[in-house]
Amino acid sequence: MDRVPLERKVLSENDRIAAELRARFQEHNVLCLNIISSPGSGKTSLLERTLETLPRHDRVAVLTGDIQTENDANRLKRFLFPVKQITTGGTCHLDARMIERHLADWPLEDLDLLFIENVGNLVCPSSYDLGEAAKVVVLSVTEGEDKPLKYPSIFFKSDLMVLSKIDLLPYVPFDMNAAAENARKVHPGMEIVKVSCLTGNGLHEWMTWLEQRRSAHKSPVEAVS
Ligand SMILES: Nc1nc2c(ncn2[C@@H]2O[C@H](COP(=O)(O)OP(=O)(O)OP(=O)(O)O)[C@@H](O)[C@H]2O)c(=O)[nH]1
Ligand SMILES: [Mg+2]
Numbered sequence: 001m002d003r004v005p006l007e008r009k010v011l012s013e014n015d016r017i018a019a020e021l022r023a024r025f026q027e028h029n030v031l032c033l034n035i036i037s038s039p040g041s042g043k044t045s046l047l048e049r050t051l052e053t054l055p056r057h058d059r060v061a062v063l064t065g066d067i068q069t070e071n072d073a074n075r076l077k078r079f080l081f082p083v084k085q086i087t088t089g090g091t092c093h094l095d096a097r098m099i100e101r102h103l104a105d106w107p108l109e110d111l112d113l114l115f116i117e118n119v120g121n122l123v124c125p126s127s128y129d130l131g132e133a134a135k136v137v138v139l140s141v142t143e144g145e146d147k148p149l150k151y152p153s154i155f156f157k158s159d160l161m162v163l164s165k166i167d168l169l170p171y172v173p174f175d176m177n178a179a180a181e182n183a184r185k186v187h188p189g190m191e192i193v194k195v196s197c198l199t200g201n202g203l204h205e206w207m208t209w210l211e212q213r214r215s216a217h218k219s220p221v222e223a224v225s
Contacts, residue, residue, distance in 0.1 A: 014128055017096035021103075021131025028108035031217040032116065034130050036154055037138035038147075039120030042164040044072045045197035046138065046206070047115055051079035053207060059110060063102055064117040065094040072117060082106065093124035096131060113214060122147070126154040133217060134159040141165050142172050145179035152186040160191045160209060167196040 025032050035043050047062060054060055061082040064072040073085035084102050086094060094116065116132065118125040126135075137158035139147055142165060148155040155161065161183050163176065176194065183190050193209055195202035 011127060014096050017100055018129035018131040021096055021099060022133075024108055025114070025131055025133070028111070029218065030108050030111045030114050031214055032114040032130070032132045033213075034116045034118060034125075034132035034135045035138065036118045036122070036125045036135055036158070037120060037140070037164075038122045038143060041120070041138045041140040041143065042162075042197055043117045043120070043138055044075055046162060046164065046195065047076055047117060048079070049197050049200070049203055050115075050207070050210070051076060051081055053203070054081075056080065059112040060115070061106060061111055061113075062115045062117065063094075063099060065098070065119045067091070067119060088119060092119055092121045093128050094118050094130060095128045099130050122151040122154055126151075126157055134213065136160045136162060138162045138164050139179065139183075141168050141174040141176075141179075145175045145182060148179070148182040148186050155183050155186045155190070158187070158190070160193065162206060163192060163194045165196060165198070166194050166201060167198045 035046070037043050044064065051060070051062070058081075062076050063084050063086055064076060065086045065088060066072055067088055067090055069087070070085045073083050076083045086098050086102055088094065088098070099116065116130055135154070135158040137154050137160070139161060141163065148161075163179060169176070180192050183192065191209065193202055193205040195206050197203070
């Protein structure tokens with residue numbers, strides 16, 4: 001089969017499984033967020049700071065994807081929430097089948113929030129729907145403010161851009177306003193938070209965004225009670 005029809009077939013099979021996952025997340029009221037960035041932008045660090053802040057009784061879990069190693073899962077397990085590593089063995093993105101397989105022994109009725117940390121890559125993960133309610137793209141200040149223009153797909157598809165490592169701003173030439181402008185050229189009205197996982201600056205804005213998404217996601221009955 002030619003490459004293009006084959007790719008199309010793979011993506012439509014992925015979309016089918018992702019639609020099933022989305023329906024299951026909705027049925028059980030699980031908010032699923034798919035966190036995407038280039039390697040090393042600070043996805044796991046953001047999750048570490050998030051899990052550290054959330055109350056222990058919160059029904060939160062993480063699936064974290066990498067090509068190799070259990071490193072990220074080991075970092076995140078310290079916070080005592082359920083965490084599983086997905087090692088893709090070479091694939092540059094997670095797909096819906098991997099999520100389905102790794103959720104098989106996690107009853108969704110026990111969860112309210114599922115974070116998926118995608119494989120570090122700004123390109124491939126943007127084509128693979130994982131059934132998430134929203135994608136979140138992380139861009140660190142060491143990567144250059146032009147990245148939303150160079151990799152528009154992921155910025156277009158993400159609800160939120162987390163500008164990370166802002167503690168490094170004194171040391172790198174990075175124009176925050178230009179980065180925001182570029183992101184909003186690709187995705188008008190895109191929400192943006194600026195954080196440092198090192199100093200904790202801006203994490204409050206991220207947690208506020210997260211809590212707003214969580215309460216908007218709850219069923220009307222739950223939200224009232
Ligand atoms: N200065 C600074 N360093 C940070 C910050 N957040 C993360 N880092 C560092 O950046 C490096 C990569 O962070 P990770 O959290 O592992 O990044 P990641 O996106 O999960 O990386 P992959 O999963 O490999 O794609 C580590 O050395 C972190 O300590 C930050 O806010 N400020
Ligand atoms: Mg990571």
